[in-house]
Amino acid sequence: MNSQSFYSIAFKGLSQGKHIFEYEIDDKFFAEFGGGVVEQGKVKVHITLEKQSSLMILWFDVEGTVHMQCDRCLEMYDQPIKGLERIFVKFGEKDYIEGDEVIWVSTNDYQLNVAQLIYEFIGLAIPIKRVHPDDEDGNSTCDPDMIEKLDKYIVREGEENSPVWNDLKKLLDNE
Ligand SMILES: [Zn+2]
Numbered sequence: 001m002n003s004q005s006f007y008s009i010a011f012k013g014l015s016q017g018k019h020i021f022e023y024e025i026d027d028k029f030f031a032e033f034g035g036g037v038v039e040q041g042k043v044k045v046h047i048t049l050e051k052q053s054s055l056m057i058l059w060f061d062v063e064g065t066v067h068m069q070c071d072r073c074l075e076m077y078d079q080p081i082k083g084l085e086r087i088f089v090k091f092g093e094k095d096y097i098e099g100d101e102v103i104w105v106s107t108n109d110y111q112l113n114v115a116q117l118i119y120e121f122i123g124l125a126i127p128i129k130r131v132h133p134d135d136e137d138g139n140s141t142c143d144p145d146m147i148e149k150l151d152k153y154i155v156r157e158g159e160e161n162s163p164v165w166n167d168l169k170k171l172l173d174n175e
Pocket of ligand 1: 073075132142
């Protein structure tokens with residue numbers, strides 16, 4: 001079985017009601033379907049598919065770690081991720097504009113490939129702030145040598161006291 005068909009859910013033959021699909025996402029998946037910020041990771045994807053007569057609802061429960069570059073010290077680290085996303089799959093021709101939450105499939109289709117959705121939902125589960133997590137004492141676990149080197153070239157703490165920063169902070173505080 002190739003990986004394209006591995007990530008295809010044959011929904012035609014499913015009875016109405018809920019069905020569970022489990023996937024273990026690993027480096028091979030990211031190499032094949034990725035090409036973005038994440039190239040390595042280990043993520044469990046638990047899909048609940050609810051089939052109804054005219055549509056399907058799919059919940060994607062993702063949990064695991066992705067290997068990525070720390071924004072602060074530029075070293076690689078394992079970022080824990082957790083997320084729950086939902087999409088609707090409707091049958092027939094797309095006839096009006098819907099939100100991103102709806103996927104249209106032809107009435108002739110019998111399977112749905114979820115690889116791209118899994119990749120997107122893993123991406124959505126990644127926090128905006130991508131830095132080494134603090135340890136139990138609240139200390140940064142960033143590579144201290146790298147931080148020291150970077151601080152020589154980049155002004156960091158000082159930026160927070162610049163006039164622009166203060167104005168921005170005032171704006172945010174007033175909200
Ligand atoms: Zn770091």
